[in-house]
Amino acid sequence: MEELKRKRGRHWKEEAVKVVLFTCAALSVVTTAGIVGVLARETFAFFEVVSLPSFLFGTEWRPLLVPRSFGILPLVCGTMMIVVGSSLIAIPLGLGSAIYLSEYASDRVRNIIKPVLEVLAGIPTVVYGYFALTFVTPIIRAVFPETQVFNAASASIVVGIMILPMVASLCDDALRAVPNSLREGAHALGATSFEVTGRVVLPAALSGVLASFVLAMSRAIGETMAVTLAAGATPNITANPLESIQTMTAYIVQVSLGDTPAGTVEYQTIFAVGALLFIITLGMNILSHQVLRRFQEVYE
């Protein structure tokens, strides 16, 4: 009888532990629901004042000054400029170093480079902002004197450096997942290492490589502190990287630094911008998963 009671007690405890652990896991779903709920609530309130087309296609972003105008294209344009600029840095450098690390480098070099990339990935973004403002911008201004103090080029360069480790390590993983038998086969047919890399290994690893590009761009879109510090606060549709711009994230920071009371349209704009940011980055993350799944080569 005693034995049975103890067993029942144990059973009860087992179930309790399971419920507690499940709650921990379910918290992530609650978090997602919270994000969507918070963004949606204020965004809907925003769209009672501003029409959706004038938000999405308006070319003038002037939410804080009268006459107000809520066209988000300048912010989207600023963000895209950072994405394009940082990709121009991170994609060639990241893919190049991944190819070097996985195909050519000795273990000794690998053991030096890998930790360096990890350190670069671990440096806080505000440090990159400082670096952009006090190191990269003066260099750009020395070359192009007409450059503004806050400019898209400098921010793009440091965001590129920031996402470079991500591109490098994901591409490295993808390249190393290509079985050696493919390389050996190509070498046996008389191909040089260059041809093996370009015509066999890279095409075989293409899904992982492309997925890493998409993920890195998504990170560049969400990057906040470096662009706030270095790219400026001028919503601006321009193609000139030497001009001051403003990204979606930098706008959100700008408003939250001021004392904007809840319930006003200014306060709601940051949620509308945040919702767009969330949708774009989520879409890109899903896209990168799809690329990985759809184009993955499967080896026995």
Place this chain on the structure above:
Amino acid sequence: MTGLGRHHSANNLPARRRALAVFRFACAAMTWAAVLILVALLVHVARQGMSWLDWQFLSSFPSRFPDQAGIKSALFGTLWMISTTAIIAVPLGVGAAIYLEEYARRGALSTFIQINIANLAGVPSIVYGMLGLVIFVRFFLLGRSVLAGALTMSLLILPVIIIAAREAIRAVPGSLRQASYALGSTRWQTVRHHVLPSALPGIMTGVILALSRAIGETAPLVMIGALTYVAFVPEGPLDAFTTLPIQVFNWTSRPQKDFHALGAAGILVLLIVLLVMNTGAILIRHRAERRGG
């Protein structure tokens, strides 16, 4: 794709070898560029900030006079924020990982939770700041407190902890579990006494990496309003606070050169804190590897 025509690639061997040499050199140059960038960054920050980094800087509060300004409230604020975050996020993250690895049946629900966690890991940190602002600061009326910051930060790093802890738990051999079950243990006893101790070094490494990410995060804390003038050390979780990256951001965003130098000195303190934590992670990994043989 390689710039070499298919037709004469078979016979023009010297040209093909040259192409290889050029390509290989280009890849090597791009790789070492990363090292060069890191060195440039560290040297630049050290040259700007080193002369400001002294005891007076560490033991003073922020000030509008650069030569009297210090980092004390930010340093203590970071320590408060990060220990509170650890207390909240580590049990939740490890608990979720245990559930997903040891308890959940492979089904629609567990797949849904997994996809959800993967997507949460990709949400920009500033969006978590907006969540924290609405839920913790305004709805739960926690204000701009250490607790509001730590809760926001916990949600941000939970996906990182869960993913790392799951990997560590998955690496524990199944034979260990079977042996424990064979001796009559329940599932929780097996997890508690065998799986967790064996996965602990891996979990710890992941936790430390996640916490170092939280130390460097600025945007979510700016969102919840932590960028204010704080000239005191928090004494409890409901006190206002500032952190190292926020103080760095504050100083860097001012136009004066002296404040930029203060920013550099603040970055040095921040990097030293991160270095100490990561050294800890490496030591734990090494000890575990030695013990595990």
